[in-house]
Amino acid sequence: xxxxxxxxxxxxxxxxxxxxxxxxxxxxxxxxxxxxxxxxxxxxxxxxxxxxxxxxxxxxxxxxxxxxxxxxxxxxxxxxxxxxxxxxxxxxxxxxxxxxxxxxxxxxxxxxxxxxxxxxxxxxxxxxxxxxxxxxxxxxxxxxxxxxxxxxxx
Amino acid sequence: xxxxxxxxxxxxxxxxxxxxxxxxxxxxxxxxxxxxxxxxxxxxxxxxxxxxxxxxxxxxxxxxxxxxxxxxxxxxxxxxxxxxxxxxxxxxxxxxxxxxxxxxxxxxxxxxxxxxxxxxxxxxxxxxxxxxxxxxxxxxxxxxxxxxxxxxxxxxxxxxxxxxxxxxxxxxxxxxxxxxxxxxxxxxxxxxxxxxxxxxxxxxxxxxxxxxxxxxxxxxxxxxxxxxxxxxxxxxxxxxxxxxxxxxxxxxxxxxxxxxxxxxxxxxxxxxxxxxxxxxxxxxxxxxxxxxxxxxxxxxxxxxxxx
Numbered sequence: 001x002x003x004x005x006x007x008x009x010x011x012x013x014x015x016x017x018x019x020x021x022x023x024x025x026x027x028x029x030x031x032x033x034x035x036x037x038x039x040x041x042x043x044x045x046x047x048x049x050x051x052x053x054x055x056x057x058x059x060x061x062x063x064x065x066x067x068x069x070x071x072x073x074x075x076x077x078x079x080x081x082x083x084x085x086x087x088x089x090x091x092x093x094x095x096x097x098x099x100x101x102x103x104x105x106x107x108x109x110x111x112x113x114x115x116x117x118x119x120x121x122x123x124x125x126x127x128x129x130x131x132x133x134x135x136x137x138x139x140x141x142x143x144x145x146x147x148x149x150x151x152x153x154x
Numbered sequence: 155x156x157x158x159x160x161x162x163x164x165x166x167x168x169x170x171x172x173x174x175x176x177x178x179x180x181x182x183x184x185x186x187x188x189x190x191x192x193x194x195x196x197x198x199x200x201x202x203x204x205x206x207x208x209x210x211x212x213x214x215x216x217x218x219x220x221x222x223x224x225x226x227x228x229x230x231x232x233x234x235x236x237x238x239x240x241x242x243x244x245x246x247x248x249x250x251x252x253x254x255x256x257x258x259x260x261x262x263x264x265x266x267x268x269x270x271x272x273x274x275x276x277x278x279x280x281x282x283x284x285x286x287x288x289x290x291x292x293x294x295x296x297x298x299x300x301x302x303x304x305x306x307x308x309x310x311x312x313x314x315x316x317x318x319x320x321x322x323x324x325x326x327x328x329x330x331x332x333x334x335x336x337x338x339x340x341x342x343x344x345x346x347x348x349x350x351x352x353x354x355x356x357x358x359x360x361x362x363x364x365x366x367x368x369x370x371x372x373x374x375x376x377x378x379x380x381x382x383x384x385x386x387x388x389x390x391x392x393x394x395x396x397x398x399x400x401x402x403x404x405x406x407x408x409x410x411x412x413x414x415x416x417x418x419x420x421x422x423x424x425x426x427x428x429x430x431x432x433x434x435x436x437x438x439x440x441x442x443x444x445x446x447x448x449x450x451x452x453x454x455x456x457x458x459x460x461x
Binding site: 029031037043052054083085086088091093095096097147152154 | 260263264335345353366369385387397448450456458
């Protein structure tokens with residue numbers, strides 16, 4: 001008859017142990033950048049600064065990259081979203097985009113009037129960031145090649 | 155007297171049963187141990203961890219405990235060992251390419267680190283199978299010596315897309331077709347692997363993206379689809395890493411009942427610019443096995459998390 005209480009105590013101990021060893025669940029990082037229907041042109045990694053960036057473009061920007069005729073149009077809009085790289089917690093052996101650091105925008109509308117494209121930057125999660133000049137960054141963004149997708153144009 | 159006789163019979167029967175069971179638990183041969191053709195080569199401290207925690211199932215040197223041989227248990231143990239050897243066998247290490255060996259070591263670490271391996275039921279009975287935090291650190295340091303560095307240089311020109319993708323679209327063995335519409339889905343994440351030299355962009359269809367925003371991923375809703383585009387990394391003249399040769403597009407399609415055998419996810423992979431469907435239904439089982447390591451995020455590896 002003493003066996004029953006012993007079994008009950010053992011079962012209770014196991015139940016408590018199973019509760020206390022419950023592992024911490026990951027919290028999904030909220031999306032800080034909305035691509036607003038733009039498409040990915042390419043992605044670029046800066047290993048030195050542990051950053052990864054995604055270059056997005058609207059339809060006109062995608063057309064420019066696919067046609068490759070070297071002639072820009074005023075309708076083109078580019079956004080380069082740069083993230084800090086972080087360890088991919090579920091897979092050791094890879095990095096994943098972490099917090100958003102900045103979004104640089106190049107708007108080509110001004111070229112219709114013979115002006116230089118408009119460059120702007122929004123900085124996030126960085127106390128000190130010194131951007132290089134607008135012309136240099138615009139040139140950098142414009143000279144990035146597209147990543148090759150098998151289904152483009154789509 | 156009748157009761158006494160009945161007790162005697164029960165006692166004798168129980169004794170015989172116990173004796174037979176005990177005899178079987180010490181003599182029952184659960185699995186064969188084929189010859190070791192080529193053992194894992196790794197530093198002694200690393201090999202010792204794998205030998206203690208993984209070899210009992212993932213090698214041809216199964217050294218079972220008495221309770222593994224008990225009737226009923228033995229059949230389950232045999233099934234687990236044969237399945238384990240099929241996926242990873244340290245005793246036939248020489249049969250794998252160097253790339254496959256490394257890939258399995260990274261995967262083994264991730265399975266252990268996530269608590270997926272050793273199997274919790276196995277670890278509960280075999281206390282020495284557990285891998286400590288310090289031992290995980292030892293494995294991590296070992297793997298970092300296998301970290302891949304990008305040496306390929308970026309070409310000056312990008313391959314031209316000569317024609318639009320033609321119908322009919324290719325279909326994987328799992329019945330999943332190539333879905334070019336992912337180009338209009340929202341980006342879920344981007345990853346850079348250093349266990350190999352690839353980089354990826356992951357897209358989520360509207361159902362998957364809504365699930366992510368609402369943290370409704372345990373389980374993911376039916377209809378959620380994740381697309382993953384994979385390229386070789388190349389280094390440009392300024393030292394930045396960019397996408398080089400296109401390798402493949404992969405899909406994970408959520409349908410809890412249709413893909414019940416693979417934990418509710420259907421897998422598909424289309425390789426090379428010709429989008430050749432890759433793998434078999436068995437490959438999908440292998441995908442599902444590996445994705446158990448991402449159980450905390452519903453089977454999806456590449457979600458950026460805060461912790």
